[in-house]
Amino acid sequence: MNGGATMAALPAADQTLCDDVAAASGERRRRAVAKAITLLESTRADHRLRADALLAALPVPAEPALRVGISGVPGVGKSTFIETLGLELIAKGHRVAVLAVDPSSSLSGGSILGDKTRMERLSVHERAFVRPSPSGGTLGGVAAATREAIRVVEAAGHDVVIVETVGVGQSEAAVAGMTDLFLLMQLPNAGDDLQAIKKGVLELADLVVVNKADLDPAAAARAVGQLESAMQLSHGREGETARPRVLATSAIDPPQVRAVWHAAAAWAAERRASGAIARRRQSQARAWLQERIDAGLAERFRAHPAVRGLWPETLAAVDAGRLPVSVAARTLLRAFTGPPGADNSQN
Amino acid sequence: MRIVGDIIEYTAKRMPKFNSISISGYHIQEAGANQALELALTLADGREYVRTAIAKGLNVDAFAGRLSFFFGIGMNFYLEIAKLRAARSLWHRLMQEFRPKEAKSSMLRTHCQTSGWSLTAQDPYNNVVRTTIEAMAAVFGGTQSLHTNALDEAIALPTEFSARIARNTQLVIQEETHITSIVDPWAGSYAMETLTQQMADAAWTIIDEVEAMGGMTKAVQSGWAKLKIEASAAEKQARIDSGLDTIVGVNKYKLDEEASIDTLAIDNHAVRDNQVARLKALRAARNATGVKAALAALSECAKTGSGNLLDLTVQAMRLRATVGEVSDALEAAWGRHRADTQKVSGVYAAAYDSAEGWDQLKREIAAFAEEEGRRPRVMIAKLGQDGHDRGAKVVASAFADLGFDVDIGPLFQTAEECARQAIENDVHAVGVSTLAAGHMTLVPAIIESLRAQGGGDIVVFVGGVVPPQDYAFLYEHGVKGIYGPGTPIPASAKDVLEQIRQAVAAH
Numbered sequence: 001m002n003g004g005a006t007m008a009a010l011p012a013a014d015q016t017l018c019d020d021v022a023a024a025s026g027e028r029r030r031r032a033v034a035k036a037i038t039l040l041e042s043t044r045a046d047h048r049l050r051a052d053a054l055l056a057a058l059p060v061p062a063e064p065a066l067r068v069g070i071s072g073v074p075g076v077g078k079s080t081f082i083e084t085l086g087l088e089l090i091a092k093g094h095r096v097a098v099l100a101v102d103p104s105s106s107l108s109g110g111s112i113l114g115d116k117t118r119m120e121r122l123s124v125h126e127r128a129f130v131r132p133s134p135s136g137g138t139l140g141g142v143a144a145a146t147r148e149a150i151r152v153v154e155a156a157g158h159d160v161v162i163v164e165t166v167g168v169g170q171s172e173a174a175v176a177g178m179t180d181l182f183l184l185m186q187l188p189n190a191g192d193d194l195q196a197i198k199k200g201v202l203e204l205a206d207l208v209v210v211n212k213a214d215l216d217p218a219a220a221a222r223a224v225g226q227l228e229s230a231m232q233l234s235h236g237r238e239g240e241t242a243r244p245r246v247l248a249t250s251a252i253d254p255p256q257v258r259a260v261w262h263a264a265a266a267w268a269a270e271r272r273a274s275g276a277i278a279r280r281r282q283s284q285a286r287a288w289l290q291e292r293i294d295a296g297l298a299e300r301f302r303a304h305p306a307v308r309g310l311w312p313e314t315l316a317a318v319d320a321g322r323l324p325v326s327v328a329a330r331t332l333l334r335a336f337t338g339p340p341g342a343d344n345s346q347n
Numbered sequence: 348m349r350i351v352g353d354i355i356e357y358t359a360k361r362m363p364k365f366n367s368i369s370i371s372g373y374h375i376q377e378a379g380a381n382q383a384l385e386l387a388l389t390l391a392d393g394r395e396y397v398r399t400a401i402a403k404g405l406n407v408d409a410f411a412g413r414l415s416f417f418f419g420i421g422m423n424f425y426l427e428i429a430k431l432r433a434a435r436s437l438w439h440r441l442m443q444e445f446r447p448k449e450a451k452s453s454m455l456r457t458h459c460q461t462s463g464w465s466l467t468a469q470d471p472y473n474n475v476v477r478t479t480i481e482a483m484a485a486v487f488g489g490t491q492s493l494h495t496n497a498l499d500e501a502i503a504l505p506t507e508f509s510a511r512i513a514r515n516t517q518l519v520i521q522e523e524t525h526i527t528s529i530v531d532p533w534a535g536s537y538a539m540e541t542l543t544q545q546m547a548d549a550a551w552t553i554i555d556e557v558e559a560m561g562g563m564t565k566a567v568q569s570g571w572a573k574l575k576i577e578a579s580a581a582e583k584q585a586r587i588d589s590g591l592d593t594i595v596g597v598n599k600y601k602l603d604e605e606a607s608i609d610t611l612a613i614d615n616h617a618v619r620d621n622q623v624a625r626l627k628a629l630r631a632a633r634n635a636t637g638v639k640a641a642l643a644a645l646s647e648c649a650k651t652g653s654g655n656l657l658d659l660t661v662q663a664m665r666l667r668a669t670v671g672e673v674s675d676a677l678e679a680a681w682g683r684h685r686a687d688t689q690k691v692s693g694v695y696a697a698a699y700d701s702a703e704g705w706d707q708l709k710r711e712i713a714a715f716a717e718e719e720g721r722r723p724r725v726m727i728a729k730l731g732q733d734g735h736d737r738g739a740k741v742v743a744s745a746f747a748d749l750g751f752d753v754d755i756g757p758l759f760q761t762a763e764e765c766a767r768q769a770i771e772n773d774v775h776a777v778g779v780s781t782l783a784a785g786h787m788t789l790v791p792a793i794i795e796s797l798r799a800q801g802g803g804d805i806v807v808f809v810g811g812v813v814p815p816q817d818y819a820f821l822y823e824h825g826v827k828g829i830y831g832p833g834t835p836i837p838a839s840a841k842d843v844l845e846q847i848r849q850a851v852a853a854h
Contacts, residue, residue, distance in 0.1 A: 027770070027800040034773040042720030075569070110722045110752040112743055116768055120683075120757045124764040131771060134722065134752040252682055 010053050018057045021156050029156055030129065036152045037131060041145040055148055058155040064277075065159045066268055067150060069175040071166070071201075072185030077211040078164055079118035081185065081251035086122040086162070088258055094160050097153035098122070099146050100132040101165040101175065110134060115164070129153055143174035147288065150178060176204040177284055180277050181268055183207045186227065188220040188248075202231065205244050207267060209260055214250035224248050240276075306335040348399045348564060349649075350656055355400040357657040359410040366415045369458065370396060376419035377464050378737045379580020382430045383546055387553035388563070388572055389416060390434065394441050394554075395563040407445045411452035420481045420488075421462040427481070428533055429542035431457065431488025437547055437554070459485035460494035464737075466501040468812070468831045470596035471608060474498040479516050486526055487533055493517055501832050503610035503814045577740050584741045588835040597833035610814045615788045626669065633667040641666050642676040649680035705749075708841055712750035715844065723847050724774045726754040728765045730781070730789040738811055739780040745836040762789055766796035769805055775847040776806035776827075786813055791824040804854050806846045810839065 010018060017039075020032030040051045072078050086096045100115040111134040116123040123130040133146060150161050163179055165171040176182040184205035202208075208227055213220035227246045245263055249256045271277045301307055310332060317323035351368060358367040372380075372389030380388065393414065400410055416434070420427045438455035447453055461481035466474045475498050482495050497505035497513040505513070520526055533539040557566045566572045586592040593599050641663035648654035660673055716722040727743045743753045754772050756765055769777045777797070779790055790809055797805050808828035809821060818829055827846040830839040 027767070030767070031770050031801040034771050038721065038773040043716075044720030047720045110724075110747045110750050112747045112753050112755065113772070114755045116772075117755055117757045123757070123768060124760070129771060130768075132754065134724070 010057055011050070014050055014054055015057075018054055021152060022059050026126075033129060033152055033156045034131070037133075037145070037149045040148045040152070041133060051148070055151060058151060060151075061154050061157070061159070063159070064272075065154045065161050066181070066265075067161045067163065067179040068264070069163045069165070069172075069179035069182040070185065071164070071172045071175060071182070072211075073187070074166055076185045076187055077251045078166075078185055079115060081209070081211060081249075081257065082162055082164060083119040083122045084251055084254055084257040085261060086119070086128055087125070088254055088261065089160055090122075090125060090127045095127050095129075095158045096122070096160045096162065097129040097156075097158035098131070098162045098164060099149050099153070100130070101143065101146050101163065101171055102132060102134070129156070129158060143171070143178070146175075147178045172201050172204055177287060180271075180280065181206045181264060183209060183264065186210050186223060188212055188216055188223045202227075206240070207244055207260075207264055208246040210246065210248045211251050213248040213256070214253065217248075220248040301332075301336050304336050306338070307332055310335050348395070349652070351396050352399040352403045353656040353658075355396065355410050356403050356405060357655050357661075358413065359400075359405055361658075363409075363413070365413065367410060367413045368396065369415050369417045371417040373417050373419040373460055375576060376421060377462065378576050379583060379741070380576045381579050381583075382421075382423065382426045383549035384553060384575060384579055385419065386430050386434055386437070386546065387550040387557070388566075388576075389418070390437055390441060390550065391554050391557040391563045391566070393438065394444075397442070397445055398562070401445060407442075407447045408449045408452050411442065411445070411447055412449060412454070414456075415491075416455055416457035418457055418459050418485075418490075419462050420459050420485045420490075422465050422477060422481065424480060424484050425539065425542055426546065427484040428488045429539060429546045431459075431485070431490065432531070432533070432539070432543040433547035433550060435489075436543075437550060441554075456491050458492045458494070459488070459490040461485070461496050463496050463500055466496060466498070467594060467597050467833055468501040469605060469833050470602050471498050471502060473596055474501070475512060475516070478513065479520075482516055482520060483526065486520055489531055499608060499610050501812060502608070503812070504613060506609065506611045508609075577737075577744070580737055580741050581744045584745070584836065588837065594833065598835070605815065607815045610816070615785060629667055629669070637666045638663065638668050638672070642668055642672055645673065645676045646679045649677050704837055708837055708844075709750055711841075712844060715848070716750065719851065722750055722752045723776070723844060724752040724754065724772065725776045725778055725843065726756055726765075726769050726772060726774045727778045727780060728756040728760060728769075728793075730760055730762060730765060730779060730785065730793065738782065742778065742780070742810060742836060742839075746840055749837070749840050751840070762792035763796045765793050766800050766802060769797065770800055770802040774805060775850065776808060776843055778843070779807065779809050779811075781809060781811040781813065786811075787817060787820065790821055790826060794825045804850055806843070806850050808839075808843055808846070810834070 009015075017032050017036055020028055021036055024032060036054060039047055039054065042048070042051070070078055070082060082098055086098065089096050098115075098119070100113075102111060102113065102115075113132040113134060115132040116130060119130060122128050131149070133149075146163060150163070153161055161179075163175050165175045172182075172184075182204050184201065184207070186208060188210055208231075210220050210223045210227070224246045228243075231243050231246070245267075247260055247263060249260050251257060268277065271280075314323065314328050314332060318325060318328050355367050358365045370389055370393045372385040375388050376382070376385040393416065396414070397407065397411060401407060416438075418431065418434070434457065435455045439453045442453040445452075461478045465477055465481070474496075478495050478498070482493060485493050495513045495516045497509035499505055499509045526532075557563055557572075560566050560569070560571065563572075583592070587594060587598060590598055596602060641659070644654075645656065645659040645663055648656055648659050656677075663673060663676075712723060725746060727739045727746075729739055739755070743755055747753045754768070754774060756768055760768075765777065765779075777793065779786070779793060781789070786809060790807070794807050797803060797807070806827045807825065808830065809826055810830045811832070813821070813829055813831060821829060827850075828839065828842050830842075
């Protein structure tokens with residue numbers, strides 16, 4: 001226990017879960033990690049409270065794990081790359097966890113989660129833990145749960161945690177905001193499509209990998225050059241002075257994937273020694289804290305009885321142009337906080 | 348493509364009368380493609396093969412006459428005839444690109460097989476009629492050879508009896524009816540000529556699409572072809588489940604009580620033991636160093652690209668290398684193909700027309716998600732050596748449309764691996780899709796593995812081909828639901844949800 005100020009003792013079942021995550025081995029631990037992640041992902045309010053208590057009780061590893069985010073467009077070869085990389089890392093004695101975030105949600109339907117079919121050997125390896133998460137409709141929700149799932153797999157002794165996401169929008173920023181190293185994968189024809197890579201995404205990258213170099217080495221070399229010159233024009237990632245390296249690789253060829261990992265590990269070792277990774281984690285935690293507070297405030301604001309009472313007429317007045325938006329916002333916020341000195345602890 | 352090129356090269360040089368390759372559309376139709384899609388993808392495949400062989404330096408007339416096609420023939424009688432007629436004309440058109448001198452090089456020759464997918468587990472004697480009608484469509488369409496399926500193949504592997512009836516279906520058509528004494532008997536029929544033209548036009552449009560993508564290899568690699576087929580399959584299933592398409596005995600004119608029929612029982616353990624013993628004897632008797640060298644040469648050829656793969660395979664097999672060893676030697680050089688599992692969603696729901704029950708079920712699933720804090724999560728697994736994943740895909744797509752979260756497991760998993768993944772993903776239920784008669788050993792094995800790994804609360808259900816006499820055995824071993832061919836997906840989904848509810852409540 002880390003003595004969290006307001007945390008009650010865990011109920012017996014959750015204490016067992018916590019102990020199993022941290023101290024058990026084999027199938028018992030695997031099941032506990034799986035159940036803990038399900039608890040984090042739950043949308044039920046009582047589950048949320050239990051999840052918070054569990055998170056507070058989980059031990060933090062003495063030696064921090066390396067958190068790697070991997071993103072790229074569909075078909076770029078993320079899963080193949082992770083499969084090869086994961087097996088290489090396991091061979092070196094690491095324990096690897098893969099958390100896959102899939103932001104492609106339909107409105108009312110569930111998700112189809114096929115990540116394991118594309119990581120055939122890694123997903124059945126006993127030293128690996130691979131968990132795809134359903135989108136559940138809101139990206140924020142998945143990202144929140146994944147951020148916390150990282151802590152669970154770390155408490156279970158996984159020293160490399162890979163967070164995979166399809167590059168189709170905001171999910172890259174969310175994943176870059178919860179990992180130590182963000183690796184962006186590109187196709188060799190990226191030169192043609194460079195316009196299509198959002199500049200903002202390139203600016204998140206710590207390492208860029210051009211995959212499928214085996215298909216057309218010349219095109220891959222061209223893409224590396226084009227990406228390098230494109231990066232000259234961008235700011236690079238906040239807090240970083242050096243430009244990210246761009247490497248060509250072939251995800252199906254273990255020696256080439258090893259070379260990428262070598263570059264990534266050197267990058268991480270240097271920044272760990274300089275304290276840059278610790279600083280990045282701090283700023284991520286602060287941003288996360290701010291985000292949670294903002295989300296909590298927004299939720300309370302919408303649920304506040306006085307706000308709800310005023311909402312329809314205020315909205316109608318704004319719609320009709322009778323009330324300036326700034327005045328409407330101030331009125332509603334005042335209803336939320338109440339007159340100075342009043343008790344507003346309805347929630 | 349490398350393998351195809353080497354096969355055509357070797358057979359053209361060393362065995363010129365041999366039908367070098369069978370360019371198959373059967374699996375494409377069985378996987379769910381409609382006739383035009385099957386036709387287009389098959390012909391586009393053929394075109395890619397011819398290009399590969401020519402790129403190897405072969406003269407088109409040296410091999411094109413020995414290419415042979417393979418189409419599936421389903422229940423849409425007129426369209427299947429039109430498909431075969433359109434196939435000949437389109438193949439001739441496609442071949443002109445290669446400027447053959449021999450007329451034979453542009454002629455399409457084909458084998459046909461009646462559809463296995465159209466067979467039903469319900470009231471199975473109806474399948475004799477279905478197979479007969481399909482066989483006649485193939486013959487009217489001018490097939491060169493024919494395979495008729497047995498009436499019990501939706502339930503089990505065929506018995507002597509059912510295989511005999513299937514063979515006799517062909518003999519009756521061939522020897523009693525005079526149907527075969529006229530070439531292309533539908534020629535000149537206004538309706539048939541129109542259908543043939545429409546079929547050819549529809550297929551040609553798709554062929555052009557494939558060409559624009561850069562050819563069939565690219566279309567397959569990108570997952571486009573598979574996605575097209577799966578969308579077509581989901582749409583067809585929804586038409587059946589909603590009653591728009593009739594299947595006698597399945598969604599209309601159902602029997603109150605199904606009588607069971609005698610089917611072939613296979614003892615998987617005995618088959619395996621027997622084969623292991625045979626392999627052992629074979630390995631003891633052959634020249635081990637010779638085999639090893641031959642396989643190494645094959646791997647080397649695969650790696651470097653110099654030499655002919657089939658030539659070296661023949662040499663290795665003459666020394667009694669096994670099929671498994673030969674494919675291992677190739678795998679050592681190339682790795683293993685992994686089918687990219689893409690997601691088709693929305694197609695089933697869009698075509699399923701019985702809105703009422705569907706929406707009701709969706710609401711129930713949404714209510715479950717609200718109560719439990721997450722959607723019901725189901726893993727659809729294929730176990731053992733069974734790569735038939737059409738059913739699994741359609742079910743996954745429909746379940747997701749309904750609101751389940753659906754995990755798809757890799758093909759060819761062991762029971763233990765499947766159980767581990769189910770636990771790791773913390774699913775509520777595992778659905779085992781079985782079409783290759785392995786259920787009697789694999790299904791109990793997965794239930795056992797789940798228990799051993801602490802996942803005894805996970806509901807197990809089975810879909811696919813299961814003979815009725817095996818139901819009791821599977822239920823005894825803890826299976827909660829069995830859904831044979833023809834079970835409407837919403838009905839199975841409702842049952843699965845109910846079983847999950849009970850399991851959650853018991854916990």
